[in-house]
Structure formats: structure tokens, C-alpha cells
Amino acid sequence: MSAQSRAIVLNGGSSSGKSSIARLLKERLKGRWLSFGIDDLIQAMPYRDLNDGDGLTISPSGKVDVGGAFRAYEQAWMCGLQAVAERQVGLILEDVFISGPTAQQRWKENLCGSDILWVGVMCLPNVAEQRELARGDRQKGMARLQAESVHAGIEYDMVVDTTSASTGNCVDLIVMEAERRWRSGR
DSSP: OOSSOEEEEEEOOTTSSHHHHHHHHHHHSSSOEEEEEHHHHHHHSOGGGBSSSSSEEEOTTSOEEEOHHHHHHHHHHHHHHHHHHHTTOEEEEEEOOTTTHHHHHHHHHHTTTSEEEEEEEEOOHHHHHHHHHHHOSSOTTHHHHHHHHTTTTOOOSEEEETTTSOHHHHHHHHHHHHHHHHHTTO
16 A cells, blocks of 8 residues: 555435444554544534524525535634645545535545545435434434435545445445555555
8 A cells, every 4th residue: 555645535415324334434444544524523613603694504494504604614624634634544534515516626625635535425315314313313304405416516436325235335345445446556
């Protein structure tokens, strides 16, 4: 393996299975890996910047809007994660590309110099919605709204579908692709 920093970016809607995949990936990948998700950023933000119109706003229907304050926090977070990547620690990043290809471009710019494996985490809207309801910690409707929209215009190296595949099976596919990719020195 080369010394180039590596990142795996998991993009999918709410309740698609990204966090479960990330937890297991850390255990199965060779080397040192840390995982961070968009939920970590949201939890780290001051409560006053949630649902204030300029931060992160989640409507009663589950629609998510982001404002300038959220983008400022996100940029600081991404810069910090770039510093981690520069220390030769692999990153597993969970995100929800609300802004589509623009979100992917922000990661490309902030992880410049890293070899990024882009993974789409798909899940049928009705299944994601059932998971969302079972979780009880998400605004109803968010999973259904995001299930397909966050994938529009995104370029992936691979896609996994958690609708019926187990987390373990999805992780096996990602590990296989990561090993193939990084064994070749890419």
C-alpha cells in the first residue's frame, strides 16, 4: 500500500444504513481507520443553530434546508478531517448529499490528495421510511424524501443496496473493492 491518504465516502439518505456500514468497515479494513458522519457534525453544533433558518432546518415534512451558518461549520469540519487524512489515517465518512453534486465537489476539494472511494448507499424509500419510524430519532418523512434525491447526479465507484442485502454483505463488497483498488497502488 502506498502512503497516500485514503477515504471512503458513504452517501445515502437518512436511515439507509450508512452508520451500520461504517461501524463494520472500521473493523474489517486493514490499517487505521476513523469514521465520522454528518450526524457528528450536527451534534457538535450549538443547538441555537438548528432550525433557525441560517443553520440546519428540518421541516415537519422531513425536508432539510441548510444555511450559511451550517456551511461555515461544515467547512471547518471538512478542513479538520483533511488534517486527519494527511496523517495517514483512513477516513470513513457518512454524508447525505442534500445539495447533490455540489456536496460531492466540496469533499473532493477538501480531501484533495486523498484517494477517495465513493460509495452510494441505496435503500428503497418505503424500507428507509420503516427504519426511520423504528429508530424514532428522525423527523418523519426525511428518509423517504432523501432515499433517491441524494443520489441524483453523483458519480460513484460502487453502489450497495441495503434494501435486502445485509450490512455484512454490503461491507464485504466495499472491502473487496477497497482492497482491489489500493492493492493496485491507485
